[in-house]
Amino acid sequence: MSVRVDLNISLDGFMTTTDQTPESPFGEDWPRLVGAYVATRTFRRRVLHDESGEGTTGVDDAYAQAYFAEVGAEIMGAGMFGLHDHPDDPDWRGWWGDEPPFRVPVFVLTHTPRPALEMAGGTTFHFLSAGPTEVLERALEAAGGKDVRIGGGAAVVHDFLRAGLVDHLHVAIAPILLGRGARLWDGLRGLESGYAVTAETAPSGTIHLTFQR
Amino acid sequence: MSVRVDLNISLDGFMTTTDQTPESPFGEDWPRLVGAYVATRTFRRRVLHDESGEGTTGVDDAYAQAYFAEVGAEIMGAGMFGLHDHPDDPDWRGWWGDEPPFRVPVFVLTHTPRPALEMAGGTTFHFLSAGPTEVLERALEAAGGKDVRIGGGAAVVHDFLRAGLVDHLHVAIAPILLGRGARLWDGLRGLESGYAVTAETAPSGTIHLTFQR
Numbered sequence: 050m051s052v053r054v055d056l057n058i059s060l061d062g063f064m065t066t067t068d069q070t071p072e073s074p075f076g077e078d079w080p081r082l083v084g085a086y087v088a089t090r091t092f093r094r095r096v097l098h099d100e101s102g103e104g105t106t107g108v109d110d111a112y113a114q115a116y117f118a119e120v121g122a123e124i125m126g127a128g129m130f131g132l133h134d135h136p137d138d139p140d141w142r143g144w145w146g147d148e149p150p151f152r153v154p155v156f157v158l159t160h161t162p163r164p165a166l167e168m169a170g171g172t173t174f175h176f177l178s179a180g181p182t183e184v185l186e187r188a189l190e191a192a193g194g195k196d197v198r199i200g201g202g203a204a205v206v207h208d209f210l211r212a213g214l215v216d217h218l219h220v221a222i223a224p225i226l227l228g229r230g231a232r233l234w235d236g237l238r239g240l241e242s243g244y245a246v247t248a249e250t251a252p253s254g255t256i257h258l259t260f261q262r
Numbered sequence: 263m264s265v266r267v268d269l270n271i272s273l274d275g276f277m278t279t280t281d282q283t284p285e286s287p288f289g290e291d292w293p294r295l296v297g298a299y300v301a302t303r304t305f306r307r308r309v310l311h312d313e314s315g316e317g318t319t320g321v322d323d324a325y326a327q328a329y330f331a332e333v334g335a336e337i338m339g340a341g342m343f344g345l346h347d348h349p350d351d352p353d354w355r356g357w358w359g360d361e362p363p364f365r366v367p368v369f370v371l372t373h374t375p376r377p378a379l380e381m382a383g384g385t386t387f388h389f390l391s392a393g394p395t396e397v398l399e400r401a402l403e404a405a406g407g408k409d410v411r412i413g414g415g416a417a418v419v420h421d422f423l424r425a426g427l428v429d430h431l432h433v434a435i436a437p438i439l440l441g442r443g444a445r446l447w448d449g450l451r452g453l454e455s456g457y458a459v460t461a462e463t464a465p466s467g468t469i470h471l472t473f474q475r
Contacts (some may be wrong), residue, residue, distance in 0.1 A: 060454075060471070064274055096275035123364075224459040224471075228451025234274035238441025241273075246437040248463040256461050256469060258273070 050192065051216035051262070052185065054199045054206055055116050056233060059223055063230035064203050069073060078150045082223050084237035089113040096150040109252035112219065113131060121189040121195025123151050126205040127159040130174065142166060143174065154191040156184050181212050203231035218244070218260040263405065264429035264475070265398065267419055268329050269446060270296045272436055277416050277441035295436050298466035302326040309363045321464035325432065334408025335401040336387045337366050340372040343387065355379060356387065367404040369397050369419035371418060394425045418445035423450060431457070431473035 058064045058112075083231055090104030091113035104110070114146035127133060135141035137152060143149065143166075152171035159176050166174040177184060188197045196217075199209045210214050220233070244260040251257060271277045272295060281289035299305055303317030304326035317323070324325070340346060348354040356362065356379075365384035372389050379387040390397060401410040409430075412422045422428050447453075457473040464470060 061450070224454060224461065226447055226450050226453045228447075228449070232274075234439055234441075236441065237274070237439050240439045241437060246467055248437065248467065248469045250461040250463060250469075254459060254461065256463075256471075258469075 050189070050194050050196060052118070052189075052197050052199065052209070052214055053217040053219070054209065054215050055112075055219045055221075056201070056206065057086060057221045058233050059225050059227040061226045061228060062232050063227040064201075064206075064233045064236045066227060069230050078227055081225050082227070085109045085223065085251065085255040086113060086199070086221060091117065097146070103116075105253070108249060108257065109221075109253055110144075112221065112257050115219070117150075119196050120151075120153060120198045121192030122153050122207075122217040123155045123198045123200050124184055124188050124201045124205070125155060125157055125200040127157060129201050129205075130157045130159075132157070132159055136161075139163065139175055144259075148172075153195075155200075156188050158184060161177070171246060180209050181214055185214055187208075203233070206233070207236070209248075210240065215260075216262040219236070220258040220260075222256040222258060224254040224256070263402070263407050263409060263475075265410050265412065265422070265427055266326075266333070266430035266432070267400075267428050268432045268434075269414070269419065269420065270299060270416040270434045270436060272438050272440040272443075273447050274439045274441060275445050275447045276444045277414075277419075277442040278443040280443050291438075291440055294438050295440070298322045298436065298464065298468040299326060299434060301466070304330065311361070318466070320358075321462060321470065322434075322466055322468055323386050325434065325470050328432070332409045332471060333366060333411045334337050334405030336368045336411045337397055337401050337418070337422075338368060338370055338413040339415045340370060342418075343370045343372075345370070345372055349374075352376065355381070361385075368413075369395060369401050369404075394421050394427055398422075398427055402442070416446070418437050419446070422447070423453065428473075429475040432455075433471040433473075435471060437467040437469070444468075 056064050061078050066076045068076035068078050088105045089110040090106055091110050093099040093104040095117055131144045148170040149172040155174050157174055157176045160178050162176040162178055199206055247259050249257045269277050279289045280293035301318045302323040303319055305322050306312040306317040308330055326402050344357045361383040362381050362385040368387050370387055370389045373391050375389040375391055412419055460472050462470045
């Protein structure tokens with residue numbers, strides 16, 4: 050039962066992209082940042098509901114499988130649920146589809162809580178205004194002995210890392226330089242102490258970096 | 263005959279350390295940043311003149327060997343020769359010892375050129391005030407068909423990378439977070455286009471990243 054973070058970043062340490070336009074809502078950089086992950090068989094099955102068995106296997110897919118295994122609850126920021134774009138819409142149900150990939154209780158941090166939202170496939174979104182320690186307590190309880198994942202976004206992950214609450218950090222580094230965005234590593238000098246740090250390279254060029262308490 | 267850069271950086275992309283004190287002239291961070299490289303048999307033999315055969319072999323040593331192989335001339339900034347600390351000392355001979363590890367012509371960029379300095383072991387330091395393209399021309403000529411290395415420091419490497427003059431960039435990433443220093447990747451968005459980017463992890467935890475034109 051541990052607290053884990055899984056992230057995609059660029060070589061220069063950016064975990065968000067900033068080239069979104071109305072025509073390209075995710076931007077041109079996003080597919081390059083997460084491309085190797087999105088291409089895996091596990092992502093296609095679990096997130097895109099593609100049961101054809103297509104998608105990459107191997108190193109990237111092993112990490113994708115680990116991403117979903119053993120997670121009993123998830124914590125995310127309001128932005129990751131889409132609340133920043135839909136602040137006043139009480140009917141907004143997130144942008145994760147009718148059957149979100151989480152399939153566990155998800156705790157969404159927001160200053161304006163709303164009623165819980167039960168989705169198909171086992172995902173229930175709970176909305177609460179709380180600090181990292183408090184929401185983690187709730188999530189650990191809901192996880193029933195399994196892991197809790199801090200899903201994002203950037204600011205939320207930072208809060209948990211800086212508070213020393215993360216046991217397992219997996220970072221998939223794409224071999225590209227974004228040059229702009231939110232920096233994962235800022236303000237984390239010396240984070241490696243207290244962790245075993247390992248790295249492994251996938252044929253896709255992705256470097257999988259793991260900090261394990 | 264290509265132009266190459268070899269660097270040690272931290273996970274968060276810093277290529278210099280900033281915790282130097284009079285008691286600890288290299289700082290505490292420096293040994294952690296370059297430790298895996300300094301521990302190799304090739305570094306010990308080539309830089310420390312240790313002929314005992316001690317030192318690590320394997321992945322890190324293979325990169326250390328490649329570091330010295332096929333280089334016919336080197337370019338470095340004034341700071342790397344120690345001129346910033348000894349600006350007015352005409353007898354300053356650098357801090358690379360009587361028999362510097364380069365063993366090739368070294369071109370030192372400085373606004374106040376001085377006579378060339380011939381050292382034991384094949385190293386001759388030439389001092390010149392010139393831009394990247396001009397000094398590279400001189401160095402390629404001196405290299406006699408072998409590679410030219412841009413040795414450092416940070417600003418000089420940046421100048422050459424931004425000018426698109428580097429054919430081969432090898433970055434040894436130490437699994438530590440420095441949180442401060444000079445950032446290698448700043449202002450290099452999109453550098454990966456035009457290069458094949460590969461990565462390999464050593465048992466020391468070092469990630470060896472290579473950009474090859």
